[in-house]
Amino acid sequence: MTVSEFLLGRLNELNVNNLFGIPGDYVLPFFDELIDKKTGVSHVNSRNELNATYSADGYSRINGFGAVAVTFGVGSLSTVNAVAGAYADNSPLVVICGAPVRSVSKTIGTKLLHHLVDQDFDTSMKVMENITLRTLRVSSTETATAEIDALLIDSFIQKKPVYLEIPFDLQQAELDNYPTTPLNINKKVTNTVTLNNAVDQITKLIDKSESISSLVGPLLQRNNMILTTDKVISHINACVGTVFTGKISHFEDHPNAVGFYQGKVSEDYTNKMIENADLNITFGVQHTEFDTGVFSDSIGVNQDAVHILNDCVIINGEYYFDVYLKDILPVLAEKVQVLTPKKLEIDASARKFVFERRDKFAPTDNDLTIDRMYVQFANFMNSGDILVGDTGGYINASQAGLKKDIQIHGCGNWGSLGAGFGMSIGATFAHSEDSSDKGQVISITGDGAFLMSAQELSTIIEHKLDATLIILDNSGYGAERQIHPGKERSYNDFLPWKYEQLAETFGGEDGVTTSSYVAKTENDLDKIFTELRGKKGVNVVRVKLDPWDSASFNVKFSEALQH
Numbered sequence: 001m002t003v004s005e006f007l008l009g010r011l012n013e014l015n016v017n018n019l020f021g022i023p024g025d026y027v028l029p030f031f032d033e034l035i036d037k038k039t040g041v042s043h044v045n046s047r048n049e050l051n052a053t054y055s056a057d058g059y060s061r062i063n064g065f066g067a068v069a070v071t072f073g074v075g076s077l078s079t080v081n082a083v084a085g086a087y088a089d090n091s092p093l094v095v096i097c098g099a100p101v102r103s104v105s106k107t108i109g110t111k112l113l114h115h116l117v118d119q120d121f122d123t124s125m126k127v128m129e130n131i132t133l134r135t136l137r138v139s140s141t142e143t144a145t146a147e148i149d150a151l152l153i154d155s156f157i158q159k160k161p162v163y164l165e166i167p168f169d170l171q172q173a174e175l176d177n178y179p180t181t182p183l184n185i186n187k188k189v190t191n192t193v194t195l196n197n198a199v200d201q202i203t204k205l206i207d208k209s210e211s212i213s214s215l216v217g218p219l220l221q222r223n224n225m226i227l228t229t230d231k232v233i234s235h236i237n238a239c240v241g242t243v244f245t246g247k248i249s250h251f252e253d254h255p256n257a258v259g260f261y262q263g264k265v266s267e268d269y270t271n272k273m274i275e276n277a278d279l280n281i282t283f284g285v286q287h288t289e290f291d292t293g294v295f296s297d298s299i300g301v302n303q304d305a306v307h308i309l310n311d312c313v314i315i316n317g318e319y320y321f322d323v324y325l326k327d328i329l330p331v332l333a334e335k336v337q338v339l340t341p342k343k344l345e346i347d348a349s350a351r352k353f354v355f356e357r358r359d360k361f362a363p364t365d366n367d368l369t370i371d372r373m374y375v376q377f378a379n380f381m382n383s384g385d386i387l388v389g390d391t392g393g394y395i396n397a398s399q400a401g402l403k404k405d406i407q408i409h410g411c412g413n414w415g416s417l418g419a420g421f422g423m424s425i426g427a428t429f430a431h432s433e434d435s436s437d438k439g440q441v442i443s444i445t446g447d448g449a450f451l452m453s454a455q456e457l458s459t460i461i462e463h464k465l466d467a468t469l470i471i472l473d474n475s476g477y478g479a480e481r482q483i484h485p486g487k488e489r490s491y492n493d494f495l496p497w498k499y500e501q502l503a504e505t506f507g508g509e510d511g512v513t514t515s516s517y518v519a520k521t522e523n524d525l526d527k528i529f530t531e532l533r534g535k536k537g538v539n540v541v542r543v544k545l546d547p548w549d550s551a552s553f554n555v556k557f558s559e560a561l562q563h
Contacts, residue, residue, distance in 0.1 A: 003144050004033035004171045006178055007096070007164075010152055012040040013183045014065040018429045020044045020052040024071020026115070027098025029171035031069065041067075044429060044463070047455040049075050053082030054422025054453065056093045058388060060086070061221070061409045061423070062430035065156060066093035072100060073115030076124040076163075082422070083161050084131040085414035089245065090159040090222055090286070090310065094152065097124060099137065101169040125165065133160035138170055145178045156185050157324070159222045159310055189311075190327040198313045198320040198328060203335050205279050205304050205315070212238035212342055213277035215261055215299075217291070218246025218412070219284025219310050223326040226250050229283045231333040237341035238281065239273045241266075244290040244398050245412040252353075253404035256344060259352025260399060263293025265557050269350035275299065281306040284325055288413035294560040353401035354553040363522035368543060370472075370551040372522060374400050377444070377470075380529040381406055384439025388427050390420025392479045393444035393472060396551050406439075418452030421445050421469070425456050428467045440534075444470045447496065448477040454497075457538070458506035464513060466536050471499050474545040482550050482558035499542040513537050520544045 001009075011019065019041050023031045034043050046052035052068045060066030066086075070076055076097040086093055099105065100113060105121040117123040128135045136151050138144045148164070155162040206212060214233050220226050226248060233240050233256060240251045241261035251257060259270035266274070274280065275298045282299070285291060285307070292299075299305055300316070307314040313323045355374040363376070378400040381387065386407040389397045394410030402408065409427065411419035424443035431441050450471050460467055472478075476493040500516040508514030514537055519525040525543065532539055550558075 001175050001178055002033055002172045003138065003141065003166060003175060004030045005037045005039060006145055006175060007148055008034060008037065008039035008041045010148065010183050011065070011067050011094070014152065014156060014185070015063045016041055016065055016067050017433055018042050018044050018059065019067045019069060020046045020055040020059070020426065021069035022046060022049050022052060022071070022075060024075050024098065026072040026100060026168055027069055027075070027171070029168060030096065030098055030166065033172060034069070044459065046459060049078035050082055051422045051425070051453050051456045053079040053086070053095065054419050055426035055429070055456070057082060057086045057091045058409065058423030058426030059430045060091045060093045060426070062386065062407070062427050063433070064092070066091070066426060067096065068093065069096040071098050071115065073117065073124060077127065080127060080131065081416055082419065083128065085411060085416050085419055086161040087131050088414040089412040090219060091161065092155045092159050093161045094155060095128070095161065095163045097163065097165045098171060099165045099167045102139070102167045105167065125163070128163035132163045133158050135163040137165040138167065141170065141173050141175050144170070145175065149179070149183060152183065153185055153187065157189055159219065189322070190324045191322040194320050195323045195328050195331065198315065198323050199331055199335055201315050202281070202306055202332060203339065205306065206236055206336060207339055209278035209304065210342065211277040211344070212236055212279045212281065213274045214238040214240045214280065215243055215274065215282045215285050216240060216246070216248050216251050217243050217283065217285030219286070219325055221246060221248060223284070223310070225284070225326060225329050228329045228333050230254070232329065232336055235336050235341060236339060237344045239277070239344055239346065241270055241274050243285055245286055245288055246284065247398050247408045249402045249404055249406040249408060252401055256346060257352065258346065259401070262291065263296035265293035265296065265553070265560060267351045267353065269347060270352055275303070277303060279304045279306070281308070283308050283329070284310070286413070290413050296560065354399035354551070356401050363526040365521050365523050367521055368519060368525060368545060369549050370396060370545065370554070373525065373543065374551065376522065376525055376529065378402060381442065382439065382533070386427050386431055386439060386441045388420055388424035388441065388443050390443070390445035390449035391415050391417055392446035392449065393470070394420060395479070395557065396554060397444055399551070399553050417449040421450055422453040422456055424467065425459055428460050428465050429463070432465050440466060440468060442468045442470065445472065446478055447471055447473045447475070447499070448494070451494070451497070454502070457502060461503060461506055461508045461514060461538050465538065468532055468539045468541065470541045470543060472543050472545055473499065474547045474549065476547055478547070478550060479554070479558070481548065482554055483561050499540060503538055503540050508538060514540065516540045518542045518544065
């Protein structure tokens with residue numbers, strides 16, 4: 001068994017069946033192993049390294065782990081923005097980089113190696129140290145397996161990206177010894193004494209409180225703890241709200257749901273129910289600028305507050321370190337069973353979302369507006385669908401009340417234009433591995449964001465996958481227009497593409513493997529949504545909007561974001 005074969009086998013254990021990447025001379029032996037060895041991992045030839053890493057991130061959010069392989073220097077440094085986003089949004093993945101042979105990297109002379117910044121062989125390692133959990137350069141076959149295992153386990157448990165360099169001469173090097181036991185991703189990392197102390201304090205606060213509110217975030221999805229958290233919330237009878245970076249539809253269709261919480265940007269009822277409770281418990285919420293409505297929240301100000309994070313718990317400002325979310329929630333779910341549920345009344349008539357499904361209307365021949373379009377969109381999506389939104393598209397979609405069992409992912413607090421569509425590619429591959437054939441992957445993106453990762457459309461066309469892409473065409477950067485209003489600046493404008501022709505341009509066969517649509521009115525979009533339900537292939541929908549149209553919510557949110 002070679003070093004690369006061992007690594008690929010470990011990735012397959014982490015549910016990685018597709019690896020995204022771009023071949024280059026320093027990483028070709030690894031790609032040979034990827035193609036030739038039967039490890040259960042297939043290669044997806046992305047269109048560039050940045051998009052490949054976005055795809056690995058999106059894949060990770062559905063399957064639990066992602067992987068991307070690139071060449072030295074020009075490849076590794078091209079992944080940086082996406083790696084930073086994965087770190088910011090707690091998405092575990094590994095960047096595998098082929099490096100020069102060991103003998104060359106130990107010498108510094110007058111000859112400048114290609115893909116090298118000056119004569120520094122550590123440039124990528126130094127950059128990655130700041131945006132990953134850990135970096136590793138394999139140095140020998142004797143230590144390779146233990147080091148690789150430790151790196152992957154740490155990434156999986158801590159929910160962060162890692163960086164792995166394998167020199168050219170080690171990628172196909174044979175291992176004299178290698179472990180035959182499975183990767184230990186369930187190794188004990190929680191301090192049991194500290195966990196029990198935290199649980200005791202939490203249950204005391206629950207017991208003494210007359211009313212409890214809760215917020216749920218992305219770390220529940222990352223740790224597969226949604227149903228366990230539901231047990232806690234349901235038994236103590238806490239009201240529950242969702243947040244921007246981890247909008248979990250399971251809790252938006254919950255009997256105790258009070259809507260989408262974003263500080264003072266929230267609907268009035270949602271804000272009141274969350275902030276006026278005696279106790280607030282956040283489950284896997286990161287408390288980012290976007291989650292808190294630009295820090296306009298009052299969580300914990302006039303109430304007790306418990307924050308359950310990935311690797312620690314904070315109770316009224318006191319930290320309980322080395323207590324992992326995946327370990328404390330099952331214990332808490334058992335402990336609360338002896339407690340008396342709280343009294344809770346949910347006002348069914350109160351608005352909990354900006355875009356409510358109950359606002360469904362008879363479409364007209366009027367031009368589309370974002371406020372009306374997202375009501376149509378909320379009613380279009382069905383259980384089993386996976387929604388991946390790019391910055392502007394996701395900001396608006398997060399405000400829609402969606403049906404249960406819809407997965408929703410976006411570029412989160414990192415907010416990088418182009419990330420959402422790139423991530424949707426990975427999500428589409430992950431969804432294609434699901435034999436249930438339930439739902440579809442839907443990407444919603446502004447035109448400005450789409451331009452930054454558009455060529456990846458050809459990847460899903462090439463692999464004959466099923467996906468729907470909705471492009472909001474407002475001839476520019478609509479979100480930026482709202483953040484910096486009152487000035488019609490040319491830097492927010494660009495020449496619109498003929499998006500409805502892109503699928504065929506990128507190799508699709510119109511009406512066979514791809515279909516394209518243009519919507520300008522409410523009736524147009526209604527007819528398209530009716531046709532798209534259950535439709536196979538790659539479907540591209542161009543939604544034409546006025547350049548200055550914006551959701552009423554987004555105007556309010558953009559005002560808060562103004563510097």
